[in-house]
Amino acid sequence: MSIYYIYQDQKRCIGCYACEIHCKTWNSVPLGPRFCRIIPVGPKMIGSVPRQQFIFIPCFHCEKPWCVSACPTNAMQKRTKDGIVFVEQSHCVGCKSCITACPWGVPQWNPETGKVIKCDYCKSRIDQGLKPACVTKCTGKSLRWVSAAEASLLKREKFAREIAKFGVMY
Amino acid sequence: MEDTKSVYSICSMCTVRCAIKVEVEDGVAKWIEGNPHVPGLEGSLCAKGSAGLAFQYDTERPQYPMIRDGERGSGKWRMATWDEALDYIADKLKEITDKHGSKSIALVDRGGPFTDLTKSFMKALNSPNYLDHDDTCGKNTNMACQTLFGYGRTDMIYDWPNTKHIVLYGRNVFESLMVKEVNSILDAMEKGAKLTYIDCRATVTASKADRFLMIKPGTDYALNLALINVILNERLYNVDFVNKWVTGLTELQSFVIPYTPEWAEKETGIPAQEIINLARDLSDAKPKVILHGGWMLARYFDSFYSSRSIYILNTLLGSIETKGGLIIAKGAKDASKKPLNSLGTNIPDVKDKIFDADMPGKSLGTGHVVNIYKVIKTEEPYPVRALFVYRYDLIASLPDPEAQKKALDNLDLLVSIDVNYSKTGWYSDVLLPESTYLERSNIIGTQTGPKPAFIMRRQAILPRYDSKPAWEIFTLLAQKMGAGQYFPYKSIEDIWNYQLDGTGIKIEDFNAKGFVSLAKEAILMGRNDLKFKTPSGKVEFVSQTLEKNKFLSFKPYESPKKTEKGIFRLTFGRCGYHTHATTQNNLYLNELMPENVLWINEDEAKDLGIKNGDIVEVSSNGYSGKIKAYVTPFIHPDAVFMVHGFGNEIPMKTRSYKKGLNDNAFQIGQLELVDPVGGGTAFLECFITVKKA
Structure with a gap:
């Protein structure tokens, strides 16, 4: 796993798909492929209210990436300094092994170049001390750029608030 | 060395006009983000805003006179x-x-x-x-506001960050969105504000709400009259504020006597007890309540009175010119500039x-x-x-x-x-x-x-x-x-x-x-020093402007037209990534939603033999078109819905050419149908037949 993580606060996600467009415009992604995706789930009734969630799926930048192991040309690489998984375009031969290997369907086919492209957390922005495009401009500030350690803390804090809010005792 | 610059400007992908920062390299716009200096934006921008780059570098727009x-x-x-x-x-x-x-x-x-x-x-x-x-758009709301306060719709600013209870009538804030407003409302909800959402369709906003009331289309006014009835009967209103600033309370009191929650239940389909509960919850949170008066409220023949009743509710709860309520907009002069x-x-x-x-x-x-x-x-x-x-x-x-x-x-x-x-x-x-x-x-x-x-x-x-x-x-x-x-x-x-x-x-x-x-802090008039621009200087429940123009201050409720089997009221609205008829051909936004679908209630669809994803034929007065059905329990049986702005007939816009249906094309004979008082177009007085294609 890379040292970074994109945490999605479901309460603040309004399913506006802006993250996908922020990403596509920054990375000049052609029609078809999408580095990150919002997958809507629902709506369904939970008690007396309809509930719908929008699940944000970028690349997870795994510690042991299936895509890197599957790549025969060393185009798919993991950055040593921070674990970002990216494609070195000049090495990619378009064999699609990574597409088959990734359990989450993250590597994307670029129909214009016949090569694979994927989310690299906008690494050129990261190297300038900025955040990925999707996080920087998220409409409802649902996406947050955190360390993996912070992500677990955020999740715990959120859980604690939920318990307190509804007065449920465990 | 690249020639780079940052330019502060204002977006125009929709008419919200968010403040933006544009990064330019060698004369090419490379990046647009929300203006980092604006609270509630701080970089945030919606999909349309980012897709401004696709619009800018598109060839499918006018290039010369x-x-x-x-x-x-x-x-x-x-x-x-x-x-x-x-x-x-x-x-x-x-x-x-x-x-x-x-x-x-x-x-x-x-x-x-x-x-x-x-x-x-x-x-x-x-x-x-x-x-x-x-x-x-907002004319009915604007006029309703004018007759009560002497101020227009856009003069009443919602103080979201400090509110405790928000009520939205089909105001789909999370899809028909203003970025700053989205964040202000989400912030308020994080701090514990309650959200009540009323609509004939469960939108994304409904899916964030604490309370969702599925209402029969065209009956908002009935709901409001019942809310007023409960608030007056149970003396849930802000007595000091109302006594000091309102004219016409007695007339309102006698007008709403017949409009009980039990009566409203029959009109709206919302249980009487829910209406009573809402009135009591609002009273508990008063004056920090916001009942949104309506944005685009060119809908029914009674939208003016429906909107007016919302502002009356705000007034009864004392939420005018107070933190967490509706604050009267100030201009340069108010800031002594x-x-x-x-x-x-x-x-x-x-x-x-x-x-x-x-x-x-x-x-x-x-x-x-x-x-x-x-x-x-x-x-x-x-x-x-x-x-x-x-x-x-x-x-x-x-x-x-x-x-x-x-x-x-x-x-x-x-x-x-x-x-x-x-x-x-x-x-x-x-x-x-x-x-x-x-x-x-x-x-x-x-x-x-x-x-x-x-x-x-x-x-x-x-x-x-x-x-x-x-x-x-x-x-x-x-x-x-x-x-x-x-x-x-x-x-x-x-x-x-x-x-x-x-x-x-x-x-x-x-x-x-x-x-x-022009001001460092929010400018508020003193609570005892309010200025309303009505003839009486007060909030006019009985309006001199209305009476002078031979209109009623309180219009008796009339039920909306009944629909028959297979005939539905055509409703329309927005999604978060298209606006009006201007974005459907945008390279990236078109990719997100290339054509619209028709929301139809699952029980009605079943009776008509329509399954989710089926192509259906919709028609009205001799005009017809085909569209994919989205079968769902989350729309009222009387209504069908489509996202507005599709059905482009201009071949120069190739991506959206002849994709989806245009709701306006079905509104045949409706050009002069308006709310008789507010003047807003009665768009939703449109009925269409739906059958399997």
């Missing part, structure tokens, strides 16, 4: 130079005004903070006929009256855009023969496109000024391409609010095509029409300097943040 070279709407054009196109317009205008006078020219604008330019242009041409699009100088100051006043000033059977106010069709057709009270349409697509906006085109055929000149190929543009005699929002500067605008500010849209890049900014188009036109002495400007800086003269603010002051705040 075009003069019609065939029948209206035939799509046959000839390319023209600016001189040629402007001379063509000026010559025609001279012919028309020689015959019919200058009042035979009209201009329909969209509206917004930069309209001083177009209003002054019309003044310079000596015509009173300036109109905006508000009849298709000199307002911007109007471009029209030195232009003589127009003596003629606007064409609908005394129109028989007219609704409140003047300048109703639907009346433009009446005057074109009847030539009463006088002929209007030339029409400018600026930034507004009349034909895509108002009902019944064919009826509109037929009326427009009576014009001697129709000019459209737009950044897009609009339906109206396509039907025009001359199409003038305005430079895009990234390519142009506008005049300075005032953003009124608790903390007023001057705002500036500033050119970030050079125009890609042969287009011009609005200030230059209208300046050149005025000059060609012999009114050049009123438009002496040679550059936008000339205009800005004139506007700012005497304010103590300079153009450079906009460099740091893109706007100049």
Whole structure:
């Protein structure tokens, strides 16, 4: 796993798909492929209210990436300094092994170049001390750029608030 | 070394106009983000905002002035130079005004903070006929607000961050979205504010709400009358505020006696106990409650009274001019600053009256855009023969496109000024391409609010095509029409300097943040020192304006028209990533939603043998079309719904060409159907038949 993580606060996600467009415009992604995706789930009734969630799926930048192991040309690489998984375009031969290997369907086919492209957390922005495009401009500030350690803390804090809010005792 | 710069400006992908920062490299716009200095934005931008880059670098938009070279709407054009196109317009205008006078020219604008330019242009041409699009949007709400407070809709600013309970009537804040408002509401909810959402459809906003009330379409007014009934009966209102600031409480009390929650349950389908609970919850949270008065409320014949009843509820709960409620917008003067100088100051006043000033059977106010069709057709009270349409697509906006085109055929000149190929543009005699929002500067605008500010849209890049900014188009036109002495400007800086003269603010002051705040803190009137601009100076439940115009202050409730099996009320709205009819052809936004679908209730669909994803035929008055059905329990059985803005018929826009259906095309015979008091178009009085294709 890379040292970074994109945490999605479901309460603040309004399913506006802006993250996908922020990403596509920054990375000049052609029609078809999408580095990150919002997958809507629902709506369904939970008690007396309809509930719908929008699940944000970028690349997870795994510690042991299936895509890197599957790549025969060393185009798919993991950055040593921070674990970002990216494609070195000049090495990619378009064999699609990574597409088959990734359990989450993250590597994307670029129909214009016949090569694979994927989310690299906008690494050129990261190297300038900025955040990925999707996080920087998220409409409802649902996406947050955190360390993996912070992500677990955020999740715990959120859980604690939920318990307190509804007065449920465990 | 690359030549880079950051430019603060204002987005124009929709009409919310979020403040933006544009990064430019070697003359190319590379990145747009929300202005980091604006609370609630801090970088945030919606999908449409980011897709502004796809719009900017798209070839499928007007690239040069075009003069019609065939029948209206035939799509046959000839390319023209600016001189040629402007001379063509000026010559025609001279012919028309020689015959019919200058009042035979009209201009329909969209509206917004930069309209001083177009209003002054019309003044310079000596015509009173300036109109905006508000009849298709917030007019009913605006008029409702005026009759109660003497202030308009946009003068009542919602103080989301400090509120405790929000009530939205079909105001789908998380899809028909304003980025700053989205964040303010989410922040308030994080701090514990409750959200009640009322609609005939479960939108994304419904899925975030603490309470969702599925209401029978067209019965909001019934719900509100019952809420008022409970609040008065149980004495849940803010007694001090109401006693001090309201006229007509007794009349309201006797009016609402029959409108009990049990009665409303039969009308709305919302259980009486739910209505009582809502009234009590609102009372618990008062005065920090916001019942949204409506944004686009051009819907039913009683939308004016429905909106008025929402503002009455706010007043009863004391949420006016208080933190967490509705704060009256302040301008430069309220901040003890000199307002911007109007471009029209030195232009003589127009003596003629606007064409609908005394129109028989007219609704409140003047300048109703639907009346433009009446005057074109009847030539009463006088002929209007030339029409400018600026930034507004009349034909895509108002009902019944064919009826509109037929009326427009009576014009001697129709000019459209737009950044897009609009339906109206396509039907025009001359199409003038305005430079895009990234390519142009506008005049300075005032953003009124608790903390007023001057705002500036500033050119970030050079125009890609042969287009011009609005200030230059209208300046050149005025000059060609012999009114050049009123438009002496040679550059936008000339205009800005004139506007700012005497304010103590300079153009450079906009460099740091893109706007100049006129107040450090929110300006609130004292609770005992409120000023309402009504004749009585109070909140007029019984309105002198209404009574003077022979309208009722309290209109008895009338049930909406009943639907039959297989016939549905056609409702429409937005999703978070398309707006009006302007974004459907955008490379990236088209990819997100290339065509619309028809929401239909699952039980109704089952009876009609329609399954999710089936192609269905929808028809009304001889017009029909095919669309994919989205079968769901989350829409009221009386209604069907589609996202507005599809059904493009202009072949130049290839991605959206003939994709999806246009709701307006089904509103046949509805062009003059309006709320009789507010004047807003009654869009939702449209019924369509649905069957399996």
